Amino acid sequence: MYSDLYKGGVFISNPYPIDDVGIKKTTLPNKVILPLNERMTEKATPCVKVGDLVLTGQVIASNDDFNSVPIHATVSGQVTAIDDHLIPHKSGFKTQCITIQSDGKDEWVKDENSTKDYWKYPQSLLIEKIHYAGIVGMGGAGFPTHIKLGLSQNCSTIIVNGTECEPGIMCDDALMQNYPSQVIKGVEILLHICGAERAIIAIENDKPDAYNSLLINNNNDRISIAHVPTKYTSGSEKLLTKTILDKEIPSGDFAIDVGIVCLNVATVKAIFDIIIEGKPLVSRIVTVTGSGVSKPYNYEARLGSSFEDIVSLSSPNKLKHDVRMGGMMMGIDVPSTDVPISKTCNCIFINNRVAKDTARECIRCGSCNQACPVGLLPQQLYWYSKSEKTDKAVEYSLFDCIECACCSYVCPSNIPLVEYFSFAKALHRNTSEEKRKANIARERFEYREFRLERNKTERAQMMEAKKKAIKEKMAKEKSQKDKITKAMERVNTNKKNKINE
Amino acid sequence: MNSGELNTSQVMRQVIYALGLGVGASFYFFGWGVLIQIVLGIVTALVSESVFLSFRGLPVKPTIADGSAILTAILLAISIPTMAPWWIIVVGVTFAIIFGKQIYGGLGNNPFNPAMLGYAFLLISYPLQMTTWGSDYVNIEQSINAIFNISSVDILTGATKLDEVKMQISLGTHIENLDIYSLSQSWINAGFLVGGLYLLIRKIIYWQIPTAFILGIFATAGLLFLIDDNIYLPPQLHLMLGASMLGAFFIATDPVSSSTTPKGRLIYGFLIGMLVVIIRVFGGYPDGVAFAVLLINIAVPLIDSYTKPKVFGK
Ligand code: SF4
Numbered sequence: 001m002y003s004d005l006y007k008g009g010v011f012i013s014n015p016y017p018i019d020d021v022g023i024k025k026t027t028l029p030n031k032v033i034l035p036l037n038e039r040m041t042e043k044a045t046p047c048v049k050v051g052d053l054v055l056t057g058q059v060i061a062s063n064d065d066f067n068s069v070p071i072h073a074t075v076s077g078q079v080t081a082i083d084d085h086l087i088p089h090k091s092g093f094k095t096q097c098i099t100i101q102s103d104g105k106d107e108w109v110k111d112e113n114s115t116k117d118y119w120k121y122p123q124s125l126l127i128e129k130i131h132y133a134g135i136v137g138m139g140g141a142g143f144p145t146h147i148k149l150g151l152s153q154n155c156s157t158i159i160v161n162g163t164e165c166e167p168g169i170m171c172d173d174a175l176m177q178n179y180p181s182q183v184i185k186g187v188e189i190l191l192h193i194c195g196a197e198r199a200i201i202a203i204e205n206d207k208p209d210a211y212n213s214l215l216i217n218n219n220n221d222r223i224s225i226a227h228v229p230t231k232y233t234s235g236s237e238k239l240l241t242k243t244i245l246d247k248e249i250p251s252g253d254f255a256i257d258v259g260i261v262c263l264n265v266a267t268v269k270a271i272f273d274i275i276i277e278g279k280p281l282v283s284r285i286v287t288v289t290g291s292g293v294s295k296p297y298n299y300e301a302r303l304g305s306s307f308e309d310i311v312s313l314s315s316p317n318k319l320k321h322d323v324r325m326g327g328m329m330m331g332i333d334v335p336s337t338d339v340p341i342s343k344t345c346n347c348i349f350i351n352n353r354v355a356k357d358t359a360r361e362c363i364r365c366g367s368c369n370q371a372c373p374v375g376l377l378p379q380q381l382y383w384y385s386k387s388e389k390t391d392k393a394v395e396y397s398l399f400d401c402i403e404c405a406c407c408s409y410v411c412p413s414n415i416p417l418v419e420y421f422s423f424a425k426a427l428h429r430n431t432s433e434e435k436r437k438a439n440i441a442r443e444r445f446e447y448r449e450f451r452l453e454r455n456k457t458e459r460a461q462m463m464e465a466k467k468k469a470i471k472e473k474m475a476k477e478k479s480q481k482d483k484i485t486k487a488m489e490r491v492n493t494n495k496k497n498k499i500n501e
Numbered sequence: 502m503n504s505g506e507l508n509t510s511q512v513m514r515q516v517i518y519a520l521g522l523g524v525g526a527s528f529y530f531f532g533w534g535v536l537i538q539i540v541l542g543i544v545t546a547l548v549s550e551s552v553f554l555s556f557r558g559l560p561v562k563p564t565i566a567d568g569s570a571i572l573t574a575i576l577l578a579i580s581i582p583t584m585a586p587w588w589i590i591v592v593g594v595t596f597a598i599i600f601g602k603q604i605y606g607g608l609g610n611n612p613f614n615p616a617m618l619g620y621a622f623l624l625i626s627y628p629l630q631m632t633t634w635g636s637d638y639v640n641i642e643q644s645i646n647a648i649f650n651i652s653s654v655d656i657l658t659g660a661t662k663l664d665e666v667k668m669q670i671s672l673g674t675h676i677e678n679l680d681i682y683s684l685s686q687s688w689i690n691a692g693f694l695v696g697g698l699y700l701l702i703r704k705i706i707y708w709q710i711p712t713a714f715i716l717g718i719f720a721t722a723g724l725l726f727l728i729d730d731n732i733y734l735p736p737q738l739h740l741m742l743g744a745s746m747l748g749a750f751f752i753a754t755d756p757v758s759s760s761t762t763p764k765g766r767l768i769y770g771f772l773i774g775m776l777v778v779i780i781r782v783f784g785g786y787p788d789g790v791a792f793a794v795l796l797i798n799i800a801v802p803l804i805d806s807y808t809k810p811k812v813f814g815k
Pocket residue numbers: 361362363364365366367368369378379382407410411412413414415417
């Protein structure tokens with residue numbers, strides 16, 4: 001059992017606990033909707049047309065960008081549409097999706113090159129296969145796993161994150177209880193890929209069943225299973241590393257920078273599925289919970305099936321609901337249950353709609369900075385975010401905020417602090433970008449001014465010179481004229497004199 | 502989101518409850534005055550805040566409901582002499598609410614502790630009324646008469662105990678001979694101490710400010726006492742006289758105007774404690790809590806910016 005090695009965080013028990021944490025396999029959905037850019041990265045290009053027949057696990061869209069992963073059909077059937085659809089994302093935007101009508105047969109693509117004997121294959125080949133399988137971090141961040149693994153050569157330790165990211169979510173617990181041997185095998189594959197000496201699977205101490213089932217299945221002495229305190233935000237990569245290894249990852253760095261690879265258990269299971277079974281990532285385990293359902297449970301659902309498909313299995317009540325993807329702390333609100341399940345959708349919260357308590361002024365009580373696991377001063381950040389003095393907020397380490405919402409959770413004035421912070425971050429990025437642009441523009445402008453000014457002075461000098469020349473010329477001419485007139489006068493007087501004589 | 506912990510108005514309410522014991526002690530020794538002042542103060546606070554808010558066209562109800570105006574009124578009412586004329590508390594609370602809080606945009610934005618700003622204003626403007634303390638129990642009828650100036654009452658004798666001590670010392674009385682263990686003062690302070698401990702246990706206030714405040718008083722007074730125990734009071738006496746405990750647990754801990762970082766709270770509390778003694782001993786005023794708090798309020802932004810906690814990974 002590891003002790004509590006970082007300050008802050010909050011202790012919250014599962015608000016909707018259930019007795020047996022199991023998994024229900026759902027029936028095949030009638031249709032699936034698969035977004036082409038789930039992570040708002042480069043959009044994938046479809047390689048199928050409307051009307052095409054596809055098999056489960058077949059790549060239907062991809063792009064050359066190494067940072068993104070291909071998209072697979074998650075049922076077998078026919079492509080019926082490629083059009084815009086609402087997806088569960090903060091932005092609330094619609095994005096292009098491929099819709100597949102299931103034929104009910106669930107026929108899979110064949111695994112051409114089996115890697116069952118994974119230890120015989122070079123790391124790069126396995127990583128490529130993981131890339132092909134479309135595996136991303138399934139704990140919520142959605143970072144492509146092949147990139148992480150590509151950077152992980154010769155790292156020392158693998159941490160497998162089996163701590164549920166947030167109170168209320170049970171999908172990882174269920175996965176460890178139901179697929180313990182697959183998880184252990186997955187970790188062994190990882191040990192091979194990363195060349196790490198050891199792997200530690202971290203489980204919160206309120207999940208004894210998951211702990212025990214992994215323990216029973218583990219015969220590898222390079223793999224250990226660790227109990228960590230059930231404290232919210234322990235699941236964050238940095239804080240988990242601190243808890244387990246007492247290592248503090250420097251601000252701005254990632255675990256990988258200190259030789260540690262941190263992966264979620266569901267990701268590890270997905271790696272098992274592709275390397276051993278040859279199956280790309282087409283489904284995941286999702287917890288459905290909240291005050292609006294009477295039977296919270298975990299479901300193994302095909303990606304792209306709608307929220308509604310599995311929410312309906314949890315006996316929702318007839319009231320009006322707020323739908324949230326992810327946990328109560330870090331999740332995002334989505335407008336309805338008519339959105340597709342994505343790879344990072346670990347949980348769906350269905351809450352009865354209640355009147356929101358209004359936010360009051362900050363009384364600087366300091367509860368928030370006691371709760372902040374990163375050691376920030378949310379009250380000061382709030383002050384500067386609210387007044388849009390983002391430079392000051394950055395001075396107070398705004399960008400070290402992991403947006404865990406512990407501060408919002410404890411605030412007696414009910415201030416949605418974390419929302420201010422993500423806003424301030426965006427604002428700061430924008431303004432610095434704008435500032436940069438403005439600087440360039442100003443430089444340009446200044447140069448132009450300078451040029452204009454220079455032209456002006458040059459012109460003025462030229463004019464001056466010309467004027468002078470003309471004047472001189474005129475003066476010269478005048479003196480000549482004078483000379484002439486004088487001479488004429490002289491001639492005239494001479495003439496006169498002569499006449500007079 | 503709600504953590505099930507106390508919200509702002511519940512916090513204020515707890516603080517008000519915690520004042521009960523100290524107020525009770527004051528009632529026991531000096532009679533009805535303190536209660537009348539509290540009632541007057543609360544009524545004034547509610548009226549002045551509502552009027553100000555409606556002038557600015559702001560909603561009145563949520564602000565009143567946060568309970569902070571009531572708390573300000575109570576703190577001021579128990580700080581002034583129990584038999585002060587009624588308009589003292591009315592003027593003081595109005596000043597505290599409007600110039601101490603609302604003018605900065607309301608609760609959360611005020612740099613100074615509103616109650617202490619009101620107190621300082623009263624002390625400077627009406628020194629006579631603010632330093633004339635009753636020294637005996639006064640019943641309800643007499644209290645009303647005195648406070649509302651209905652008939653002249655001859656109970657208004659004496660200065661504060663602290664003043665008395667000061668005066669006797671200047672007259673050459675040796676410390677040992679002073680009847681300084683003034684029962685009433687000690688009991689009132691003890692009342693606030695217990696109330697304060699309750700707040701600490703309920704985690705409504707943080708330990709840093711009261712602890713450092715008491716330490717500041719003790720260290721400074723102790724140092725002076727070591728220098729010359731003929732002129733200076735022993736430090737433990739400083740703790741049980743005047744507004745020491747009220748200051749340590751209820752006034753200096755006002756979250757809005759105090760330092761907000763854990764280390765900063767220690768510095769903040771200690772500096773106030775130190776100043777309290779210095780003002781009491783060397784200043785011309787009977788008690789130093791109000792001025793000490795206000796002075797250190799000014800230093801809060803500085804203290805905060807120098808005591809940022811360590812950020813993870815930095
Ligand atoms: S918890 Fe809320 S009220 Fe308290 S200091 Fe933080 S932001 Fe302000």
